[in-house]
Amino acid sequence: MKRSIFGVKAWVAASLEGLAQTIREQSYRQVPESVGRFSIHQVLTLGRAGFLCAAAVAALFRPPFRWRLFTKQLEFIGNKSLVVITLTGFAVGAILSLQLAHTLRNFGSENLVGGVVALIMARELGPLMAALMINGRVASAIAAEIGTMRVTEQIDALESMAVDPVQYLLSPRLVAGTLILPVMTMIFNMIGMIACWLVSIVLLQLDEGVFFAKIDDFVGIAEILKGLIKSSIFGFILAFIGCYKGFYTRGGAQGVGQATTQAVVIGSVVILLTDYFIGAFLL
Amino acid sequence: MIRFEQVTKSFGAQPILNGVDLTFPKGKISVVIGRSGAGKSVILKHVMGFIKPDNGKIWIGGEDTSEWDQKTWRHNRKRFGMLFQDSALFDSMDVMENVAFPLREHTHKSEEEIQTLVMEKLKLVGLVNAEKKATTDLSGGMRKRVGLARAIALDPEVVLFDEPSSGLDPIVTHVIDQLILDTQAQTGCTYVVISHDMASAYRIADKITMLYEGKVVFDDTTQAAQNTDNPLVRQFVEGQLNGPFNIYY
Ligand SMILES: Nc1ncnc2c1ncn2[C@@H]1O[C@H](COP(=O)(O)OP(=O)(O)OP(=O)(O)O)[C@@H](O)[C@H]1O
Ligand SMILES: [Mg+2]
Numbered sequence: 001m002k003r004s005i006f007g008v009k010a011w012v013a014a015s016l017e018g019l020a021q022t023i024r025e026q027s028y029r030q031v032p033e034s035v036g037r038f039s040i041h042q043v044l045t046l047g048r049a050g051f052l053c054a055a056a057v058a059a060l061f062r063p064p065f066r067w068r069l070f071t072k073q074l075e076f077i078g079n080k081s082l083v084v085i086t087l088t089g090f091a092v093g094a095i096l097s098l099q100l101a102h103t104l105r106n107f108g109s110e111n112l113v114g115g116v117v118a119l120i121m122a123r124e125l126g127p128l129m130a131a132l133m134i135n136g137r138v139a140s141a142i143a144a145e146i147g148t149m150r151v152t153e154q155i156d157a158l159e160s161m162a163v164d165p166v167q168y169l170l171s172p173r174l175v176a177g178t179l180i181l182p183v184m185t186m187i188f189n190m191i192g193m194i195a196c197w198l199v200s201i202v203l204l205q206l207d208e209g210v211f212f213a214k215i216d217d218f219v220g221i222a223e224i225l226k227g228l229i230k231s232s233i234f235g236f237i238l239a240f241i242g243c244y245k246g247f248y249t250r251g252g253a254q255g256v257g258q259a260t261t262q263a264v265v266i267g268s269v270v271i272l273l274t275d276y277f278i279g280a281f282l283l
Numbered sequence: 284m285i286r287f288e289q290v291t292k293s294f295g296a297q298p299i300l301n302g303v304d305l306t307f308p309k310g311k312i313s314v315v316i317g318r319s320g321a322g323k324s325v326i327l328k329h330v331m332g333f334i335k336p337d338n339g340k341i342w343i344g345g346e347d348t349s350e351w352d353q354k355t356w357r358h359n360r361k362r363f364g365m366l367f368q369d370s371a372l373f374d375s376m377d378v379m380e381n382v383a384f385p386l387r388e389h390t391h392k393s394e395e396e397i398q399t400l401v402m403e404k405l406k407l408v409g410l411v412n413a414e415k416k417a418t419t420d421l422s423g424g425m426r427k428r429v430g431l432a433r434a435i436a437l438d439p440e441v442v443l444f445d446e447p448s449s450g451l452d453p454i455v456t457h458v459i460d461q462l463i464l465d466t467q468a469q470t471g472c473t474y475v476v477i478s479h480d481m482a483s484a485y486r487i488a489d490k491i492t493m494l495y496e497g498k499v500v501f502d503d504t505t506q507a508a509q510n511t512d513n514p515l516v517r518q519f520v521e522g523q524l525n526g527p528f529n530i531y532y
Contacts, residue, residue: 064388148374156333157371161385162360 049244052166056174056243059167066172073176076141077239078184081134085188088133092125093117093192097199101206111206115214117196118189122219122227126189127181128275131234134184135267139242142173143263146246147256155247170243174236181235182228189227230278234271241267284309285330285441285473290339291497292325299325301497302339312467312474314484314505316519317494318528323477324368326494327443330475331365332356361389364434368445368477370426372418372433378405379414382432389437404432407466409458424451431459435466444476448483460486481520485509493519495528 096117104110146169149155158165193215200206245263249255285307292300299322307313307330315323328334329341332348341348343359351359364385372381382401386392392400405414408428418426427450434442447463448456460483467474478484484491484505491508493501493516501508501516508516518526 145375152374153367153369153371154373156328156331157365157367157373159333159357160331160360160363160365160367161388162357163388164357 048248049240052170052244052247053240055166056170056240059164059171060175062167064167066168069168069172070176073172074180077134077138077173077176077235078180081137081184082187084133084137085130085184086191088129089126089188089191090195092129092188093121093195094199096120096125096192097196101200101204110204111210112214113200113204113206114193114196114211115218118193118215119218119223121189121192122223124227124275124279126185126192127227127231127234128271130185130188131181131231131238131271132268134181134235135238135271136264138177139238139245139263139267140260142239142242143246143249143259144256146170146243147249147259150247150249151252151255166247170240170247173239173243177235177239178232179235181231181238185228185231230275233274233278237270237274238267241270284342284344285475286342287326287329288340288342290329290336290341292322292329292334292337298497300329300336303494303497303499305492305499305502307473307475308490309473310471311489312463312476312487313490313492314476314478314488315492315494316478316481316484318519319479321494322497323494324445327365327445327475327477330441330443331360331363361437362440364437364439364442366427366430366434366442366444366447368449370423370430372421372426372429374418376418377414378410378416378418378421378429381418381429382436385433385436400436401432404436405429407435407462408432409455424455427451428455428459431462438470439472441473442475444474446477446479448478448480456480456483463487 097113100116101110101113104112104116146155149169155165155169158168197211200211201208242263245259245266249259251258287303287305290300290303291298303326315326317323325334329336330343332351335349348356373384376384379398379401382404383397386397386400390397402414405411408431410425410428410432413421413425413429418429421429427447431444431447434444444463448459451459463474463476464487466472476484476487485508488505488508491501491503491505492499493508495515501511501513503511508520511517514527518528
């Protein structure tokens, strides 16, 4: 007991001494400076990202139109994500239905399960989960591919052959991401609802007629559309962040590794934030 | 003609080019020599516009490139070909597609014509039966030659070679030297070649430029280079340890 009080005292003394030294050396003056430098850096990064984004979008509207690259990216982002989307869609649908059914049973309204699950999936979980799962697979892959091209001078080689690397590499990925995510979300939701049906009707033996009637009641075409619009925004975001991180990669293999991880982390955070703001203010 | 006028360039605090004056005359083969890290590749990247000088001017065909915007650069690069030091092949494409890439981008040739042209270029660089290989399955020397074939695919007016023969065996080096000489003689193009190999430099060069500590220390005809008593050039050519070269910088 005594020793621990003594420990605290020593700690307080040391902290005070540290504080005094900071004041003596006036090193606190560096705090605003480093905060300032940090903010400037962030603003510059945002500006650079904004320019790149604008350039990639603008490049869509002038020839050449690169259909082959676009379809290749559709294939890569969409087709190759089918397994992961199917698995997670099924899991989310089943888990959600089971939990909801148990909770709703306490209020005697377990017949609402289908409607509630459909609503949550269409509006929120479908777009969000599909985007997060695809982000993990695709943003990292895009960042790795473009980043490797950057550090091995393949992007310079494109430039040397008078090909705009932004148009060649970024634009097709952005369009593909934007267009394919709603499709993946629909698949996710469909599989989720199949799981929901299995749990509710086959497992819990609820009434099938009411199940479908409630889905009809709860989910209108507007809800579905809102979810799909949101998912295409997510698709743009995750493709762009992968592209951005890859395009400005520096420092060899290690740099590519960092770009890859950062793309996934930043992608997830931005998707979650966007989801919140869209939910709160727009849709 | 390509002309550097008092070009300086630093990366961070490290000065690389420190007032470089040189010309690469039209229709000639200019060879740039200099120790590793002297800034030879940086010079080529300035010519391509990937790097902009801190100070000084670069003139291409009588035009001041500091006034070129992105679009003008791109337009002019169609007349340029470049072989990168590490080849920079597109690893998502096979050998054939790599060489065909500039043709597909900038010509309206039919697929058959492109195939014929590609095979022609691959044969020129001594690569046959490799057209379907993935670029990642090639040896360093083979990659170099694919890069070379790609650089000359469009028969550009200006070709920049960043060490075309490093990593090649002596016979292929000779083949490449001969290729450079022959195609240049045929087309009358402007070639700039970076090289470490003095025997090969003497074989192909009309003009030799030597870079040392950010400046041009020698810039004259091949014959003058062979006979010069400039101690830096002599030491470099003979590869001696003792001499004016500052080895540890
Ligand atoms: N983008 C860059 N950023 C920072 N430093 C660079 C960059 N490019 C080149 N350098 C530096 O410039 C110097 C010259 O590089 P450069 O590649 O031109 O050498 P080099 O003469 O081609 O050498 P080598 O014969 O080994 O290829 C090196 O010290 C290198 O570290
Ligand atoms: Mg070099």
